[in-house]
Amino acid sequence: MDELTDAELTELHRVIQQSCQELEELLDSSKESSQPVALDEPIGRLSRVAAMQQQQMAVASRQAQHQRLQLLSNALQSIERDSYGICRICEEPIGYKRLLVRPETPFCLACQSRSEGER
Numbered sequence: 187m188d189e190l191t192d193a194e195l196t197e198l199h200r201v202i203q204q205s206c207q208e209l210e211e212l213l214d215s216s217k218e219s220s221q222p223v224a225l226d227e228p229i230g231r232l233s234r235v236a237a238m239q240q241q242q243m244a245v246a247s248r249q250a251q252h253q254r255l256q257l258l259s260n261a262l263q264s265i266e267r268d269s270y271g272i273c274r275i276c277e278e279p280i281g282y283k284r285l286l287v288r289p290e291t292p293f294c295l296a297c298q299s300r301s302e303g304e305r
């Protein structure tokens with residue numbers, strides 16, 4: 187796998203910043219639906235259960251978005267430190283195509299699938 191060119195790095199930087207912005211907007215707009223369901227609201231038992239399930243799903247997806255945002259900001263930092271695109275485990279270049287799809291990933295495909303296989 188080749189190391190990133192300046193043009194590729196610039197493009198990935200743009201992609202990461204854009205994803206960060208989208209995630210922040212998403213997190214902002216889903217703030218309300220992840221609030222705990224008010225128990226005194228007169229919505230009936232069944233719809234309360236549905237509302238609580240919906241709220242739990244909103245919380246779970248917000249957690250995943252938070253996590254991704256964290257990884258993306260780590261990626262931005264490693265661009266600044268000139269260490270972006272290098273696998274944290276084997277220290278080989280991750281590859282532009284993989285980074286375009288998952289710009290927040292700190293691992294190459296081989297190390298990623300290895301660690302997922304262990305789980």
Ligand SMILES: [Zn+2]
Pocket residue numbers: 273274275276277278293294295296297298
């Ligand atoms: Zn690796």
